Amino acid sequence: MKRWLLSWELGHGLGHLAALTAVARQALLHGIEPIIASSQPLPETVTLPAGARFLLAPTWPRVTQPLTGTSSMSELLFEQGFAQPDALVAKVQGWRDLIEIVGPSAVIVDHAPTALLTAKALKIPTVQLGTGFAVPPSDGRSAMPSFRDWEAPNGLRMAQAELAINKALLHAAARTGLPLSTSTAALYCAPAVIRSLPMLDHYSPSLRAACGAPSFCGPLELTRSGTTASGASRIPDWPGAAGHKHRRILAYLKVSHPLTLPVLNALASLQAHSAVSALVYVEGAEGVGNPHANIHIQNTPLPFKQLLQGSTAQPGATLVIHQGGIGASSQALLAGVPQLLLPDMAEAFITARTLVREQVAELLRPEASRERVHQMLKQMIDGKHYRDRATLLAKQNDAFAGDNGAQLWRLLTLAIPESFF
Numbered sequence: 518m519k520r521w522l523l524s525w526e527l528g529h530g531l532g533h534l535a536a537l538t539a540v541a542r543q544a545l546l547h548g549i550e551p552i553i554a555s556s557q558p559l560p561e562t563v564t565l566p567a568g569a570r571f572l573l574a575p576t577w578p579r580v581t582q583p584l585t586g587t588s589s590m591s592e593l594l595f596e597q598g599f600a601q602p603d604a605l606v607a608k609v610q611g612w613r614d615l616i617e618i619v620g621p622s623a624v625i626v627d628h629a630p631t632a633l634l635t636a637k638a639l640k641i642p643t644v645q646l647g648t649g650f651a652v653p654p655s656d657g658r659s660a661m662p663s664f665r666d667w668e669a670p671n672g673l674r675m676a677q678a679e680l681a682i683n684k685a686l687l688h689a690a691a692r693t694g695l696p697l698s699t700s701t702a703a704l705y706c707a708p709a710v711i712r713s714l715p716m717l718d719h720y721s722p723s724l725r726a727a728c729g730a731p732s733f734c735g736p737l738e739l740t741r742s743g744t745t746a747s748g749a750s751r752i753p754d755w756p757g758a759a760g761h762k763h764r765r766i767l768a769y770l771k772v773s774h775p776l777t778l779p780v781l782n783a784l785a786s787l788q789a790h791s792a793v794s795a796l797v798y799v800e801g802a803e804g805v806g807n808p809h810a811n812i813h814i815q816n817t818p819l820p821f822k823q824l825l826q827g828s829t830a831q832p833g834a835t836l837v838i839h840q841g842g843i844g845a846s847s848q849a850l851l852a853g854v855p856q857l858l859l860p861d862m863a864e865a866f867i868t869a870r871t872l873v874r875e876q877v878a879e880l881l882r883p884e885a886s887r888e889r890v891h892q893m894l895k896q897m898i899d900g901k902h903y904r905d906r907a908t909l910l911a912k913q914n915d916a917f918a919g920d921n922g923a924q925l926w927r928l929l930t931l932a933i934p935e936s937f938f
Contacts, residue, residue: 770797
């Protein structure tokens with residue numbers, strides 16, 4: 518049986534695992550053994566497909582990417598320690614050992630630059646899988662472009678990061694004896710599949726076209742504990758027996774975000790306004806109470822997609838509040854649901870700007886006042902134009918509303934030679 522290694526190193530959230538488990542499910546259907554290697558432990562809430570295995574991979578220190586400052590993938594890698602020569606050598610050696618033990622016929626990388634670097638040097642067919650942010654356009658020669666298209670980047674700092682990484686790559690090549698890529702551009706010059714909608718790409722179409730347009734498979738779903746292999750789960754009732762006339766708000770928040778408490782307070786203050794009913798997941802919260810009958814707060818994830826879409830038994834959400842992750846943003850777009858976004862990292866901020874520009878969402882910066890939060894929430898609840906625009910965009914993206922796992926597999930088969938299946 519052929520074996521594939523599915524790798525993840527950098528980034529936050531469970532979208533990376535959603536992508537790799539989607540690949541694993543498809544691989545098993547086609548007689549390939551999938552092994553997921555992650556620099557982060559497998560969460561207890563995540564269920565791997567039967568037949569898939571999980572390994573802990575070499576780690577990088579986790580660094581939160583700020584809204585201001587970092588402008589390119591080279592700078593991001595620099596911040597993560599990629600330019601530290603001895604540390605890079607150790608990580609390459611760790612990935613080489615892991616790859617040689619697993620013996621894969623192909624490697625899939627989701628925001629895993631050291632796995633990508635090592636697998637390419639070992640001449641193993643390798644495909645990048647990730648958001649547009651994690652798959653920067655590269656022609657193999659030019660410096661990494663800026664993703665901050667709303668302002669002039671710090672060109673000197675970007676160039677310094679490039680040079681430092683290139684120096685570390687040369688050092689690692691000499692120390693390991695592997696023919697490693699010697700620049701960030703060469704590293705990211707590899708086949709790619711982007712797991713989002715084309716309209717949510719973090720780089721402009723002109724930048725993509727200059728480097729060879731990537732393929733898009735649409736958003737991928739994560740199977741959690743307590744769900745079926747297809748991701749189906751019991752859909753909770755909207756609080757207060759919400760019907761079609763209610764404003765049904767689905768919120769995914771983090772206890773550490775500065776706007777989480779203001780949003781919860783705003784929901785509570787609007788409980789009598791327009792018959793608001795809210796289901797809220799607060800990541801990292803313990804012992805959160807439910808102060809109002811029509812606002813249910815919990816610290817375990819809700820079935821996001823199912824609550825967006827609704828069912829014959831109960832209607833779906835009419836507004837979703839979240840951090841601006843690409844998976845949640847894509848699913849809300851496909852369901853035709855307006856979004857109120859609370860981005861706290863550059864990747865999510867770029868996504869939020871796109872959705873605001875498309876008139877389907879509004880964003881709140883972390884420093885927003887309580888009055889601003891309340892005002893914006895009421896505006897989104899009452900704004901019919903947001904709902905109309907969301908319905909239109911859902912129709913425009915209907916091609917990605919089906920089985921994106923199958924579409925992902927088709928694209929992988931085009932990127933990997935047939936003999937490696």
